[in-house]
Amino acid sequence: MDLTLMGLWSKMGFLAKAVVFLLLGMSLLSFWAFIDRFLLFFSAKKQSLQFIAKVSPLIKANRLEDVVQVAKSFKNSHLAKVFTAGILEFQAAQEGTTNYNVIEAAKRAIERATVKTSTEMKRWLSLLATVGSTAPFVGLFGTVVGIINAFHGISMEGSGGIGAVAGGIAEALITTAFGIGVAVLAVWFFNYFINKSDLFEIEMRNSSSELVDHFIKISGGE
DSSP, rough: OOHHHHHHHHHHHHHHHHHHHHHHHHHHHHHHHHHHHHHHHHHHHHHHHHHHHHHHHHHHHHHHHHHHHHHHTTTTTTTHHHHHHHHHHHHHHSSSOOOOHHHHHHHHHHHHHHHHHHHTTTTTTTHHHHHHHHHHHHHHHHHHHHHHHHHHHHHHHHHHHHHHHHOOOOOOOOHHHHHHHHHHHHHHHHHHHHHHHHHHHHHHHHHHHHHHHHHHHHTOOO
16 A cells, blocks of 8 residues: 555545645635735834834824824834824823823824724734634534545445555544644634733823823823
């Protein structure tokens, strides 16, 4: 019996091969989601560092309009999004309201922007979670099919020789291994980006807290 990968593949039935192709599609989706999120997170981190470096002196000089203009050049920056939301709401709420209401309005705008940006960053992570949780069961389905075919081979040959069960064993081994491999990668990708998104959310909350402190200072609040 040919125990090479190609030899095992040639022994597999149509249903088992369909399972392998399904797992291959799931793995490609996982890699696509990984590349898409990795590029976004890399760009967000890089642009946010550049954004903070440019706007720090502007905020100290109370040039909030200029901060909003600078933020337009950093569309992938998570910090630029929350700063813009907070500043625009602060400026809009200043006329005809008390300082307390101005600050509270800015806080609510920042909170909404933080939640929205965090949600956008977690896009496609549900796909990785789904692949990670279902791939082993897809592989297990192929395993069950392989075992059934192995018993079918025994019944056809009238014996339990290796030739009779070769096809079923091939299906069980390949689909099981492939399913576990796809799941492990998807779970690793998911955990990596969940941790990254949590860190980015902390950055947004810390930076926005400093921005609110600046609003309180220039509003004459306590």
